[in-house]
Structures are given as C-alpha cells and as structure tokens.
Amino acid sequence: MSDISASAAGLPGKSSLYAESDRTRRRNAAEKRFRLYGLGAVGIGVIALVCLLASILGSGLSAFQQTYLKVEIYLDPAIVDPNDARLMEDPDAVRAELSKVLTFGYAPLIQGSLQAQAEELAAGPAPEITPQLLAAMVSSAAPTTLRDYVLANPEEIGETIEFDFLANARIDQYLKGKVTRESAALDSRVDVAQLNAADELLDLGQMEKRFNWDFVFGPDASENRPEAAGIGVALIGSAYMMLIVLVIAVPIGVGASIYLEEFARKNWLTDIIEVNISNLAAVPSIVFGILGLAVFINFMHLPISSPLVGGLVLTLMTLPTIIIATRAALKSIPPSIRDAALGVGASKMQAVFHHVLPLAMPGILTGTIIGLAQALGETAPLLLIGMVAFVRDYPEGILDPAVGLPVQVYNFTNRADPAFVERASGAIIVLLVFLVIMNLVAIILRRRFERRW
C-alpha cells in the first residue's frame, strides 16, 4: 500500500491516457522488434524451402521425360538368326539358338538401319554426320532392347519393325538444354554434328520427348547409360522396408508405450528405461546400421542387402520415435478420463483400451507416420548393411537384394556422368512426394480420429 502511494507521489502529475509514456513506448518498440525477428525467421525458412524446392525441381523434373528415337529396323535373319533357328519346333530350342547371337551382334543392325538417314542428314543440315555417329546417338542400351524383342518374338525375324530407342544421354541432355554446343565441343562422348542431327530429327518427328515411366518403375542401369537408369528397384525395396517397419515397429512401439505409460510402476527401472529410450532416439542412425550389421548379418546370417535386414534396422531406429510419440499422446489424455472409467468400475485395461487409446489415436498415428517417414528417408544405416549395391533385378521377396530410395539417390550422385545429377534429383522428387503423401495421410488420419466432442 505504502509503496503505491509513494510512487504515486513521485509522479510529476496526473498523466494522460492519451500520451504514451516512455516505458510504454519502449515496451511497444521491443514488441515490434520481436515480431520482426519472428517474421524474419519465418521468412528465412520459407526462402530456404523455396530455394531447395526450386533447385531440386529445376534439375529433377526433367528426369521424368526422356528422348526417344524412332528407328525402323529390318530384322535381318542373316544377322540375328544365322542358323535359321526360328524354323525349329521347340520354342526353348529356338530361344537357346537365338541367344547365341550376343547383344554386340545387334549393334550393326541399328547402324545399318540408320545408314540412309545418315546420308540424308549429311547432305543437309548435319554435313559431318556419319552412320557411326548417328548410331551413337542411340543409347547403348538399344541393342539389348532389340535383342530382348527378338528373343521374345522370333516369328518376326525378317520383317521391318519400328522401334523407339532411348536416345543417348548427351542428346537427351542437349534437348533438355543441359548440354550446350560449347560443352559438347569439350566432350569426347558427343559430337556437335550429332547435336545438329538431333535438331533435325526432332523437326522431322523422328525424335521426341515422352513421359518416362521407365525412370519411375525401371531398374537401375550401368554407369555409361544414364538414360536407361530407373528407380523401380529402390521403390520396391523401400516399400518392403516400410512394410516391415510398419508390421514390426508399430505393434512393439505402441505396446511398449502403453505398458510403460499406463501399467508399469514408476521406479528406478522404468526411469532407466525411459532415459534410454530418449537417448536411443538421439543416437545417430549409422550406429543402428553397425548394430544391424553385427546382429542381423554377422550373427544371424540374414542375407546381405535384403529389405528384411534393412527393415529390421529401420525398425530399431524408428522404435524410440514411435514410443516417445505414443507416450506423449497417452500422457496428453487427461487423467479425468481414466478416473471416470475406473470410477464406474472399469478395469485398468478396459479404461486404457476403451477410453484412453481411442482418444490418443490421432497422436499415436501422427507419431507413427512421422517415424515411418523418418525411416523412409534414412540412408546411413542402409549403407552399412550392403543395400548400397548395384541391383538391376527386381526383388521378389524380402530376402532378395534391393536398395532403398535414399540410397539410390546416393548411388546416382556418386556416379561420374553428369546426366545422373538429373536422375538423383528426380529420385529426390519421388522421395519427397512419398514423404508429403505420408504426412498428408497423418494429417487426414488425425482429423478423422480427432472427434472433438
């Protein structure tokens, strides 16, 4: 009381409400500054995100389009079937006989078919083009495609078929604006004449850019044919791993959290467990990779590079996240709900499963999906258990070798050919799309379950 009157006495006179006092002015200024800091922080975040997206989309979107070259090829029996195997009765024998002509033998077919085209071009817009150069514009995967086709359809030998071959990566990149005439001049793997020919072929409609499903679903390709590389194996591998994480980590994680949160007595043992779970969540993921290597591969002798081992390692890594999220969700349910259930004579388990768990569901789902998303984007532990290998065959089960999406990104970026930069960014876009979808699902599920009564 006395200090109030004293300070009142200290004032020079009655102050008006209309006049802003010094204190108020300083306070308001401080508040304005703080708001600006906040806006600045948000702004930096947004700019960073925009830069990231712009750079990834800018270099990656083009990976979904690929240049194809139309070539009419006469399947010359003299080359593809020197022994007239196609006339044999037994299809297996036909196949065996046809297989004797190696992929290498098909290359002249392509070159031969392009002979006329090359002469025409050499007379016109691309004077330096030769049949060899023109054939080199076709991907080195083309003979393989051709051979696979012949092996599958031996009855068409001797006929002329129109093929869409992948264009060589350099040509593809040129048409996407990533290879310029200047850079081509320094590049031993592309000739300026080829670029001129590409322009002409594009005009003629013999070359075109199409949406490239092979990138999304096709297998990886070797280092000198980036145009054929796809991420299909990685997609399947990641899908298997997510499935394993979902099936193993979610029941274990949710079960463990329910027990710890609702049933376990609070004593030093549970305290230690709790601290350790929190610590595990902060352990670098590569450590889990080492653990997986030691336990699952070296000790349990599970197949190396398999989605099973990858999934198990990711499960270990995701468990703490799921447990922490689930416990937080359970903790946020007011005790009054438990009291209410116990008060009408429900058992502890009934109280938890009838009332607490449904209410905690949105939180648990969100936590779980965020844990899954984290697992989906994890690279380091997979490197250690051999999932970094080059795999061209689609895995048929969880024990077959596979790679994961992020590892595929890592693989692409590791390769020398600049065309893989586009591939890597494309793979990142696919990965991001999956993460966004998972987060959307999390949000939708939360909305669905969050019936705020």
Added chain:
Amino acid sequence: MDDMRITERHLDQKDIKIKADNVQVFYGSSHAIKDVSVEIQDKTVTAFIGPSGCGKSTFLRCLNRMNDTIDICRVEGQILLDGENIYDKKVDPVQLRAKVGMVFQKPNPFPKSIYDNVAYGPRIHGLARNKAELDEIVEKSLRRGAIWDEVKDRLDAPGTGLSGGQQQRLCIARAVATEPEVLLMDEPCSALDPIATAQVEELIDELREQYSVVIVTHSMQQAARVSQKTAFFHLGNLVEFGETGQIFTNPVDSRTESYITGRIG
C-alpha cells in the same frame, strides 16, 4: 442440540454403511491421513470439509480404493463396507467400485454419446441382457440424475456438448447406472455456476433416499446445505464429526470453529 432441528432435518439413527477404523494413509514418506475413524450412515449425506491438503479427498478416494492407482500410496487400518473390509486381499477393487460409485470434481463425461456414457458401466458389468434392458437402465439412470427431460431427445448427442451442470448430472447418472450403494463425490460443484450447483445439490438431496452419499466440498455453505453429517478434517486428522447443524452453529473443537468462521485457511 435437538433444539436446532425443529425443521425438516430430522435425523433417525440409520444403519452404518461404511465404518472406517484407524485409517492411516501414507504418500511415500508423508503421513496424509492420521488415524481416522468414522462411521458413515446409510441414506445420509455426509460432507467432508477442511482446508486444502487436509486429506479429505484422499480419505474419500480410500473409500473406493481409487488410491490404488497411485503407486506410492499406502493405506493402513480397515474400512468396512457393510461389515466387509474393502482392503482385504480377496476384494477386487473393480468389483468394489461398481458398488461405490464416484463423481469427480471436473465433469468428465467420456467423449461419446450421452447414451454410451450412461450405458458404459452397465455394459462392462453385464447388467443388461439385451438392448431393451440397457435402454431401460439408461433412462432410469438419467431420470435419477435429474437430466432425463433435458437430454431424452438427443441421447446420441455427445456428452461433452452439454453444459457444465448437465455434464455433472450426466456423470452422476453414469455413476448411479451401475447400481452402486454408496456415491462418493469429490467437490462435484466446484466447476459449476450457482444455478447448476443448486440443481446438483437438489439432486444430491434426492439421491439421499437411496444411497449413502459422501461429498467432499470446499464450500462450507454447500456442506451446510446438503449434508446431514459433517466431518471436519485438518492436517490429516479428523477433528470433528457430527450433525451438520451442530457443526455450523456450535462446533465443539476450536479448530472447527476457526475454520468454518473463516479464521484459518
């Protein structure tokens, strides 16, 4: 003090429903309830009053073993419900809580429909054999909770959408749905406005005809209004237990007097 009750507060000597004998409660190392012995009559409203932290809620929660859910809580002595010790090893607390219902400080309906709120207890205790019986129980309970007329047209509406007073009466209806013999109420009106409080108090007075009601309250006026017997707790001790009219006009213990006249907190 017979002269104090020429009015309706006629108190017959009723049966003893709950008898506590030298009950001690410990929270870890702290002694929360010290040697409390009390006899709670059937068909009577007994109020527990006392300053915060005096142990009245703790003692109330002993009466249906709600304290069991707290790990560090330990109860000694015995509490007899109709002569049976509820802390006996053979007693299952879940079964006990069906007999001794509880209503809490904050109205805490389940986030479900009004119907499901009331039906939950009977369902888990298997009190109804079919839907018709369950409907009957729900209606009866809501009527006893004095809320039937307000909600009969919207039994499917969420219980949490009701007003505070209605929610609390719904909780009381939920508590009586399991056919308890004793109703414990832990500050049932502390979150309610005066009108809702009056409605709940009126309900408590009606419930007295069938149940033994024990109510913990911070409002001494409320204790005076609804109870026939009042127990005053202070620092874990039961200081005074007697007829409400006597406690509020002429308490025996000076601590009681200090508390109810507002001289100690």
Added chain:
Amino acid sequence: MPETHIQTAFDRDLESIQATIMKMGGLVEAAITDAARALDERDETLADAVRANDKAIDDLETSVNEEAIRVIAMRQPTAVDLRTIVSVMKVSGNLERIGDYSKNIAKRATVLTQMSQIHDTSPAIRRMAQAVELMLQDALDAYIKRDPKLAEDVILRDAEVDQMYNALFRQFLTYMMEDPRNITGCMHLHFIAKNIERMGDHVTGIAEQVVYLVTGSLPADERPKADRTSFQKVAEE
C-alpha cells in the same frame, strides 16, 4: 482460535455493530439513571430530556438490526459469528425495551411532579433503578468481555430487584388502603416500579445472550424468580 478473520472487513463489520450496541447500552444506562433522578428530584426538564433521548435509542436499534441483516446476507456467518449476530439483534431489542420503560418512567415522573409527594418511596425506586442500572452495566461488561460468569451473576441478581419490587408493591398497597387520595400517585409509582422490574428481566435477557454467545446454549436451569406479586392478595381486614 485466532481472534481475527482472514477477511478483515468481516471483523470490522462485527466490531462496528458491537460498538453500536455499546453506544446504545450507554444511552440506555443514562436513561435509567436520569429517569429515576427526575422522579426523585421532581425534575421535569430532566424527565423531558429522557423522553426525547429515547428516539436516539430507537434509531440505534434500527441501525443495529439493519447492520446485522446485512452481515448475515453478505458474510453468511457461522458458529460464533452467527451467534454474535443473533445475540446482537436480541440484545438491541432488549435495550430498546429498557429504553422504552425509561421513557415511560419519565412520562409518569412528569405527572407525579404535579402531585404532592407520597411519603418517601422515590428514593427506594431510585435505589431499585440503580440496582438495575448496575446489572445492565455488568451485563454489557460481560458481553464485551465474553464473560459468562459475570453474566450468570447478573442473572442471579435479578432476584434482588424482584424482592425490591415486592416490597414496594406491598408499600403502595398499604398507602392506597390508608388514603384513597393516594391511589393516582401510587398507581403511577407502582407502574414505575413494575417498569424497573421489567427492565431487570430484559437485563437478564441480555446476560442470557452472553451465555449463549459464549457457550452456544442458553443457561440450563431456570433463573430464580422472586417476583411474587402475581400471587399477592390484598390483606383482608
């Protein structure tokens, strides 16, 4: 038990209400003394003053009652506070009645001054009034000190006043029988004595409130009744 409430305003309310009672008590004491003196000294001015002062006592009673009702409504007193408020209302009622009796005595004193003095009864009446006034003093003292012992003592002393009244009653009867011209004067004097005796009863009432206030119950045993005039018959010649 701590003396003060947590809400000090409650204490202030109770104090002010009891201060009013004490002020009222002082006025009533003065009224008793002055009325008796006016009678004894045949002082008409003083008698008029007593009659005029009664208004103040009545006003105080009204204000005490209003205050008490306000406190009940606003503070919901319990236990000792409740008993304080109830006793305050009853004590103020008793005091107001005593004030009324004093006023009545003063009125009769005015009439009596216009008559010849009847023997020497007024000193006896004055002594009786003094006894009642002392009782009132002690009763109020007991109230302030919350002293049930003193209050019990006051209750017992009411018997003396009754005895004095009995004696005066017989005296007046005798005078009236001796000389019918005394009847008017004696009737007035008798009413005065009766008034003083009634005052004693009201003082007893106040003392009883003290006992109730402190112990929560009224004095158990019947107080001694010495007023036997109700059974008195005129001695037949």
